[in-house]
Structures are given as structure tokens and as C-alpha cells.
Amino acid sequence: MSKVLINWEGNMKFVGVDDSNIQVPMDASEIYGGLGQGVRxxxxxxxxxxxxxxxxxxxxxxxxxxxxxxxxxxxxxxxxxxxxxxxxxxxxxxxxxxxxxxxxxxxxxxxxxxxxxxxxxxxxxxxxxxxxxxxxxxxxxxxxxxxxxx
Structure with a gap:
């Protein structure tokens, strides 16, 4: 079974973490208050x-x-x-x-x-x-x- 963990880092930024501890930052678009700190x-x-x-x-x-x-x-x-x-x-x-x-x-x-x-x-x-x-x-x-x- 695949499993990831998504952590909120404030505002609209989240960081996804996989089983190998590789992290992917995600952020909302500016219209939703994102600050360009990750991929949508x-x-x-x-x-x-x-x-x-x-x-x-x-x-x-x-x-x-x-x-x-x-x-x-x-x-x-x-x-x-x-x-x-x-x-x-x-x-x-x-x-x-x-x-x-x-x-x-x-x-x-x-x-x-x-x-x-x-x-x-x-x-x-x-x-x-x-x-x-x-x-x-x-x-x-x-x-x-x-x-x-x-």
C-alpha cells in the first residue's frame, strides 16, 4: 500500500512526504492566497x-x-x-x-x-x-x- 503524509506549514502551503522521506512542497494559486512556495x-x-x-x-x-x-x-x-x-x-x-x-x-x-x-x-x-x-x-x-x- 502506498502512503504519503501531508503537513500544513501555514497559510496555504503544504508539504507532502513519501515513505522514503522525500518532500514535495505544494501551495495554492495566488487567487486562494498562495505565495508561490510550492507546486500547485x-x-x-x-x-x-x-x-x-x-x-x-x-x-x-x-x-x-x-x-x-x-x-x-x-x-x-x-x-x-x-x-x-x-x-x-x-x-x-x-x-x-x-x-x-x-x-x-x-x-x-x-x-x-x-x-x-x-x-x-x-x-x-x-x-x-x-x-x-x-x-x-x-x-x-x-x-x-x-x-x-x-
Whole structure:
């Protein structure tokens, strides 16, 4: 069972602590009295999605013996207008740099990550439409999700 502890540090600042004692400061937006002393919880959810899929994609590519020098993941989310203001749609862009990074292998790793192994993606796609794409050395590729046909 996963367990975290959230400690209030005054005003609108909270600090989350995991089982390994790693701390993540969180703060509300200015409209709610936040002072910019931590990440907003909804932004943390986007970071969780990028981190989870990034870990899985990296792990799968290592198993495929595909190496890269750099990977940056950009995650953008649009929230719905009504409360609760959940993310209605999310865009995830993976940017790889490296000499020998085949697009078909990246696509396969992303299929496995987002459809099977990444718990955050599988949980979040129940409430939000998540679109993925990736770039290799500046060239943009359309992500092709695995379907029953392929």
C-alpha cells in the first residue's frame, strides 16, 4: 500500500512526504492566497503523468537496448469550466535527442507505457482525453496507439 503524509506549514502551503522521506512542497494559486512556495496540486498531477510515462518509456527502451542522450517531456492540461475543475484534455510531448533512436521503437514503448504499465495514465484517462506525440532530434512524429487491428 502506498502512503504519503501531508503537513500544513501555514497559510496555504503544504508539504507532502513519501515513505522514503522525500518532500514535495505544494501551495495554492495566488487567487486562494498562495505565495508561490510550492507546486500547485493539479500541476503536480500533470508532473505525475509525465514522470510515470517517462519512467516506463525509458525502462522499456532500455530493455530494447535503445539509448538516447536526452529526454524532455512537456505536459499541458486544459481544465473544464465547472467544478470540480478536472482536466478535460491533456497533451503529452516526448522530446528525444540521440544518434540512434528509431521512431517505431519509441512508439511501441509509448504504447506499452500508456496502455499497460503507467498507472497514472490509466487512472487519468478515465476522466481526461490524453493525446501523445513525440519528437526525435526535432522531427515530430504522430503517436499511433495500439489497436486491435495493429
Amino acid at each position: 496540486p493539479m500541476e503536480l498531477m500533470l508532473m505525475s503523468l509525465g514522470g510515470c510515462t517517462g519512467i516506463e518509456v525509458t525502462h522499456i527502451l532500455k530493455k530494447m537496448r535503445i539509448t538516447f542522450e536526452e529526454l524532455n517531456i512537456e505536459v499541458k492540461g486544459n481544465r473544464v469550466d465547472d467544478h470540480p475543475k478536472v482536466f478535460g484534455d491533456i497533451q503529452v510531448i516526448y522530446r528525444f535527442k540521440g544518434a540512434n533512436v528509431p521512431a517505431e521503437k519509441v512508439n511501441k514503448a509509448l504504447q506499452l507505457a500508456e496502455q499497460v504499465y503507467c498507472s497514472a495514465a490509466n487512472m487519468m484517462n478515465k476522466v481526461a482525453k490524453i493525446d501523445y506525440c513525440f519528437e526525435i532530434n526535432g522531427v515530430k512524429y504522430e503517436y499511433k496507439p495500439k489497436t486491435e487491428d495493429n
